[in-house]
Amino acid sequence: MADKVWGKFDGDRLEEIIEKGIPIVEKMGVKVLEMAPGRVSLRMPLSGNENHIGIMYAGVLSVMAEMPGGALFLTTFDASRYVPIVKGMDIRFKRPATTDVFVIMEMDQDETERIQKELEEQGKSDFVLAAEIKDANGQVVAVSRTDCQIRSMELSL
Amino acid sequence: MADKVWGKFDGDRLEEIIEKGIPIVEKMGVKVLEMAPGRVSLRMPLSGNENHIGIMYAGVLSVMAEMPGGALFLTTFDASRYVPIVKGMDIRFKRPATTDVFVIMEMDQDETERIQKELEEQGKSDFVLAAEIKDANGQVVAVSRTDCQIRSMELSL
Numbered sequence: 001m002a003d004k005v006w007g008k009f010d011g012d013r014l015e016e017i018i019e020k021g022i023p024i025v026e027k028m029g030v031k032v033l034e035m036a037p038g039r040v041s042l043r044m045p046l047s048g049n050e051n052h053i054g055i056m057y058a059g060v061l062s063v064m065a066e067m068p069g070g071a072l073f074l075t076t077f078d079a080s081r082y083v084p085i086v087k088g089m090d091i092r093f094k095r096p097a098t099t100d101v102f103v104i105m106e107m108d109q110d111e112t113e114r115i116q117k118e119l120e121e122q123g124k125s126d127f128v129l130a131a132e133i134k135d136a137n138g139q140v141v142a143v144s145r146t147d148c149q150i151r152s153m154e155l156s157l
Numbered sequence: 158m159a160d161k162v163w164g165k166f167d168g169d170r171l172e173e174i175i176e177k178g179i180p181i182v183e184k185m186g187v188k189v190l191e192m193a194p195g196r197v198s199l200r201m202p203l204s205g206n207e208n209h210i211g212i213m214y215a216g217v218l219s220v221m222a223e224m225p226g227g228a229l230f231l232t233t234f235d236a237s238r239y240v241p242i243v244k245g246m247d248i249r250f251k252r253p254a255t256t257d258v259f260v261i262m263e264m265d266q267d268e269t270e271r272i273q274k275e276l277e278e279q280g281k282s283d284f285v286l287a288a289e290i291k292d293a294n295g296q297v298v299a300v301s302r303t304d305c306q307i308r309s310m311e312l313s314l
Contacts, residue, residue, distance in 0.1 A: 021209040024217060027184050052178040058243050059220040060181060066215050086215050088249040 018042070018071045028060055030067060033102070038112060040071040041104045046097065056097035056141070064133045065091050065144030068105035072129070073150065076112055082119060082150045087126075091144040099136035105129055115150060124151035175199070175228045185217055187224060190259070195269060197228040198261045203254065213254035213298075218290055222248050222301030225262035226286045230307065233269055239276060239307045244283075248301040256293035262286055272307060281308035 015032040019025075028049055034041040044056070044064050051057040066086060073084040107115075111127065118125035126149050133142040172189040176182075185206055191198040201213070201221050208214040223243055230241040264272075268284065275282035283306050290299040 017209070022207075022214050022216075024181075024185060024206050024214060028181060049181050050179075052174070057179050057181060058223050058246070059179075059216065062219040062223075062246070063216040066219075086250060088247070089215070089219070090245070090247040092245040093243060 014071070014074050017074065018067065025063060025067065028063060030063070032071065034104075035071055035075055037075045038072070038108065039104070039106045040068050040075060041102065042068055042071065043100055043102050045100050054098075056101060058093055061093065061097065061101065061133055061142045062089065062091055062144075064101060064103045065089055065131055065142070065146055068103055068131060069129045069146050069148050072105055072107055073148075076107055077116070077119075077150055081153060083153055085149045085151065087147040087149055089144060089146045091142055093142050094140050097133075097135050097141040101133050101135055101141055103131050103133045105131050119150060119152065123154065124149055171228070171231050174231065175224065182220060182224065185220060187220070189228065191261075192228055192232055194232045195229070195265065196261070196263045197225050197232060198259065199225055199228065201258050201260075203257050211255075213258060215250055218250065218254065218258065218299045219246065219248055219301075221258060221260045221290045222246055222288055222299070222303055225260055225288060226303050226305050229262055229264055229286070230305075233264055234273070234276075234307055238310060240310055242306045242308065244304040244306055246301060246303045248299055250299050251297050254290075254292050254298040258290050258292055258298055260288050260290045262288050276307060276309065280311065281306055 014035055018032050019030055029045045031043045033043055046056055049056050049060040066089060070084060115125040115127055129146045129148055131144045132140050135141050171192055175189050176187055186202045188200045190200055201217060203213055206213050206217040223246060227241060272282040272284055286303045286305055288301045289297050292298050
């Protein structure tokens with residue numbers, strides 16, 4: 001699995017962190033579809049995550065806005081030196097989700113380099129991750145903007 | 158329990174809807190502390206809802222921003238004629254939550270009457286619910302604004 005090794009982590013170990021690192025998220029059944037530097041893709045099953053009328057619960061869609069940022073951090077930055085913080089999130093629910101849902105989150109090379117440079121110079125860097133959460137038919141069920149920060153472990157929370 | 162009866166629902170039944178109506182929220186262990194017309198209060202345990210570093214997972218805090226709106230709808234409006242919809246949510250994480258967390262959500266009489274009047278005249282009404290989510294020491298761990306709509310069951314989604 002040499003193609004799945006980045007930095008200190010083996011790809012399968014990274015997937016395990018995302019799928020099983022947070023117990024309540026493991027109960028939701030999130031699955032990693034792709035996890036590479038600058039690009040992650042997750043799937044969330046409808047089954048077990050329905051609300052009282054059988055569509056995906058809004059709180060679970062919020063997890064699909066938040067979780068990819070953590071995955072992107074792990075593949076793209078040095079987790080032995082830095083920690084990710086989620087400062088806030090805005091999510092707009094566009095239509096009921098009646099299937100499993102999917103999210104792709106990406107960070108291009110310029111943005112990655114900007115953040116890396118700020119980290120080295122200032123010990124922290126703020127950025128925004130935008131996402132569209134789509135159903136199995138490719139329809140957008142929610143759009144989100146998550147305000148993130150990465151900072152050196154030396155800085156206090 | 159005559160003091161806990163509103164409209165068609167018995168208070169204990171209402172609590173059950175909030176605590177057990179959505180399976181993944183039941184797994185989080187949310188508890189109703191108070192559920193009255195115009196005012197609801199919920200508690201979320203830290204235990205079982207920690208992230209990978211032992212503080213409450215951001216996605217669970219988001220549930221504490223979303224869930225009270227549903228509870229407030231059930232106590233304050235006629236659930237046999239209207240349905241609540243969450244259109245969007247903005248949440249800002251202020252500090253790590255290292256204890257159980259608590260939220261109180263209120264709607265005053267003027268706002269309730271404004272919404273009720275719009276419902277009768279237009280079949281739907283938009284409103285914003287603001288909340289502070291606090292830890293066991295009374296410290297604010299997150300603040301949220303949720304954009305809600307109530308509409309007549311006759312209107313299509």
